[in-house]
Amino acid sequence: PARAPARPPxxxxxxxxxxxxxxxxxxxxxMAALDDEAIPxxxxxxxxxxxxxxxxxxxxxxxxxxxEELWSGIPRTRAVRVMxxxxxxxxxxxxxHQLQEAVAHAGGPRFDLDVVAACDVDRRCQRFIARNFRPxxxxxxxxxxxxxxxxxxxxxxxxxxxxxxxxxxxDLYVCGFPCNPFSRLHxxxxxxxxxxxxxxxxxxxxIRKVRPRAAVIENVEGIEQKGSLDKVMEKLRDVPxxxxxxxxNLSPCDFMYPVRRPRVYILMIQQDCLRLDIxxxxxxxxxxxxxxxxxxxxPTGTYKDxxxxxxxxxxxxxxxxxxxxxxLACSCTTAASCPAHxxxxxxxxxxxGCSWRKTxxxxxxxxxxxxxxxxxxxxxxxxxxxxxxxxxxxxxxTRPRERDLLDTVYEAHRSNxxxxxxxxxxxxxxxGCRTDGHVPTFTTGxxxxxxxxxxxxxxxxxxxxxxFPVEELDFTDNASEDLRHFAGNSMHVAVVGAVLTVALMLGxxxxxxDDRVDAI
Numbered sequence: 001p002a003r004a005p006a007r008p009p010x011x012x013x014x015x016x017x018x019x020x021x022x023x024x025x026x027x028x029x030x031m032a033a034l035d036d037e038a039i040p041x042x043x044x045x046x047x048x049x050x051x052x053x054x055x056x057x058x059x060x061x062x063x064x065x066x067x068e069e070l071w072s073g074i075p076r077t078r079a080v081r082v083m084x085x086x087x088x089x090x091x092x093x094x095x096x097h098q099l100q101e102a103v104a105h106a107g108g109p110r111f112d113l114d115v116v117a118a119c120d121v122d123r124r125c126q127r128f129i130a131r132n133f134r135p136x137x138x139x140x141x142x143x144x145x146x147x148x149x150x151x152x153x154x155x156x157x158x159x160x161x162x163x164x165x166x167x168x169x170x171d172l173y174v175c176g177f178p179c180n181p182f183s184r185l186h187x188x189x190x191x192x193x194x195x196x197x198x199x200x201x202x203x204x205x206x207i208r209k210v211r212p213r214a215a216v217i218e219n220v221e222g223i224e225q226k227g228s229l230d231k232v233m234e235k236l237r238d239v240p241x242x243x244x245x246x247x248x249n250l251s252p253c254d255f256m257y258p259v260r261r262p263r264v265y266i267l268m269i270q271q272d273c274l275r276l277d278i279x280x281x282x283x284x285x286x287x288x289x290x291x292x293x294x295x296x297x298x299p300t301g302t303y304k305d306x307x308x309x310x311x312x313x314x315x316x317x318x319x320x321x322x323x324x325x326x327x328l329a330c331s332c333t334t335a336a337s338c339p340a341h342x343x344x345x346x347x348x349x350x351x352x353g354c355s356w357r358k359t360x361x362x363x364x365x366x367x368x369x370x371x372x373x374x375x376x377x378x379x380x381x382x383x384x385x386x387x388x389x390x391x392x393x394x395x396x397x398t399r400p401r402e403r404d405l406l407d408t409v410y411e412a413h414r415s416n417x418x419x420x421x422x423x424x425x426x427x428x429x430x431x432g433c434r435t436d437g438h439v440p441t442f443t444t445g446x447x448x449x450x451x452x453x454x455x456x457x458x459x460x461x462x463x464x465x466x467x468f469p470v471e472e473l474d475f476t477d478n479a480s481e482d483l484r485h486f487a488g489n490s491m492h493v494a495v496v497g498a499v500l501t502v503a504l505m506l507g508x509x510x511x512x513x514d515d516r517v518d519a520i
Contacts, residue, residue: 079112080509083167083212085142085175085203087118088125089486090133092174092216094468095497099504111504116167124482126158131474137164142202166210171509172500173212175203176491179220192231200232208239213273214503215242217266218491221249224264232266242268243278245285247292247499252467255494258299258438259465263491265499273508288502295498302419302437306464307453318458318480356401356427363429364408373411382410386454397449409433410451420451439465444488445481459483467493 084092096113104110118129119139130138138158145155145166154163177200192200207215217236223229229246236244245267252259267288278284308315367373383403397403402424409422416435423440424447426432432440439448439457442465448457459480464470466487475483503509 079114080504081114081116081167081169081171083117083170083173083210085119085173085206086177086199087120087129088122088176089463089468089490090118090129091467091491091493092172092496092500093118093133095493095500096172098469098493099497099501116170122485124478124485127477128475128482128486130159131476135159137167142206143198145202145206166206168210170210170212171214171507172503173207173210173215174217174496174500175199175206175215176218177203179222192228201235204235204239207236207268211241211270213270213509214507215266215268216496216499216503217268218496219264221262221264224248229264236266236268237281239268241271243271243274243284244268244281245288247288250292250495250499252465252492252495253299253438254296255492255498256297256299257465257467257492257494258301258303258305259442259492260434260438261441261492263495265495267499267503269503269507275506275508284506287506291502291505292498295501299438303421303439303457303465304419304437304450306461307450308458308461310453314460315458360401360404360408360428367408367412373408379407379411382407382451406449406451417451421457422449422451423447424449424456442466442488445484446488447484459487462487466490467497 080096082093082096084090093113093115100111100113115133115135117137117139118133118135119142120126120129121141126138126140129135137160139155140158154165156162157164178196203217217232219232223232233244233246236242247265247267249262250265251262267284269284274284276287278287364373368375373379383397383406397406405424405428406422408428410417410420413420413433413435419435419437421434421439423432423443425443425445426440434440442448442462446462448462449455450457460470460475460483463473463483463486468490478486
């Protein structure tokens with residue numbers, strides 16, 4: 001199992017008083033005027049850090065002043081109560097804890113957090129959530145909820161093994177329902193007719209029954225295709241008493257992290273819980289987009305800032321999980337596999353050719369015609385070159401498809417290989433490599449290869465790029481593949497944190513209804 005070495009957390013960076021007042025003034029002006037234009041804001045001063053991850057408050061410093069401005073004078077009679085479905089690695093809860101620290105460090109008003117319930121069908125996620133967050137209730141399957149007239153049904157609580165009802169009086173509800181039916185990679189998807197789309201309808205029923213004061217929903221960009229987002233919005237707007245806003249193309253690279261992972265977020269706030277006099281979904285969307293624009297800050301470094309030192313214990317253990325293979329002595333090519341390097345595709349051994357070979361051949365022929373790579377006779381192998389130079393990390397590049405992909409990508413980007421990173425699970429030519437210091441989109445089970453370091457990106461490094469404080473989380477009993485799954489299947493901490501901050505700013509969360517006051 002991979003476990004990060006214990007070390008003290010990095011303190012959040014403090015926002016200067018002058019910059020904080022400027023940010024607050026900009027946000028207040030945006031909300032008052034409901035301006036469509038992006039709000040200019042000063043670039044923050046950035047401190048470099050010696051740790052393998054960015055400061056814990058990365059991407060969340062900018063909202064601190066706005067949050068403090070909107071919450072001043074508002075009584076909070078209890079903790080903010082949070083419930084998550086499709087919880088994964090609990091990125092929303094991590095983000096809220098980071099926001100707590102950032103606000104406290106900036107001298108803002110304190111708020112407490114109460115993780116009331118979490119739910120995930122994956123047992124790896126259940127164990128991770130139970131160890132690190134200890135919610136009051138942990139449920140296994142949101143599809144077990146059969147809402148009828150009367151109280152919510154009783155479900156089995158994994159933590160207590162007792163039957164418990166869904167909680168009521170929830171402030172923040174967060175759900176990233178399964179993206180498989182809406183992903184661009186799922187070409188033949190039947191969308192809402194698929195089995196994996198059922199959690200979406202369970203989510204809508206949960207919002208309708210539990211009625212949280214604010215709800216944050218996340219999914220892939222592909223949900224905008226074939227009218228799927230329109231149907232999602234239609235179902236959500238059918239829930240009475242809510243204002244709904246859509247935030248498109250929110251990516252970690254807009255919030256200080258060098259990761260390209262655009263997502264669609266939907267924010268729902270109960271009309272009776274809004275601090276502003278917002279009377280339409282269009283008004284809410286303008287307000288939310290104006291605030292989010294003030295939070296955006298581009299990355300100041302590259303993905304290499306998140307990589308472990310080559311002598312890190314976790315990385316050495318990662319290498320010891322396999323054995324070195326004689327790359328130079330192997331006789332297999334892209335036309336055939338050998339016992340040492342099995343192809344692993346579904347067509348091998350069945351008398352049919354591998355589909356990836358045809359795709360690679362056509363793509364390489366196109367690159368030759370464009371002059372991007374030399375013809376086969378003059379082509380050099382990246383793996384053979386690395387082995388000749390004594391690279392110790394080639395043991396895990398075993399399958400012919402991956403080896404051919406690495407050779408082709410390196411040949412096409414040889415002149416700019418210092419920042420070259422490729423998603424080896426992606427189809428060649430489908431945008432799975434980058435040379436600008438950012439990493440491509442993480443997917444579930446994604447493997448990223450760093451050409452300069454000649455190794456795969458460690459799952460702990462992927463979790464850090466997703467905004468998780470790996471030095472503080474307990475990964476006991478979670479293997480490297482589990483962490484890879486968490487990283488590819490999770491919301492990004494900084495992005496969901498920004499949306500949750502807006503929800504806290506605009507909604508009366510953590511307050512009893514009788515004690516609410518008009519903040520603005």
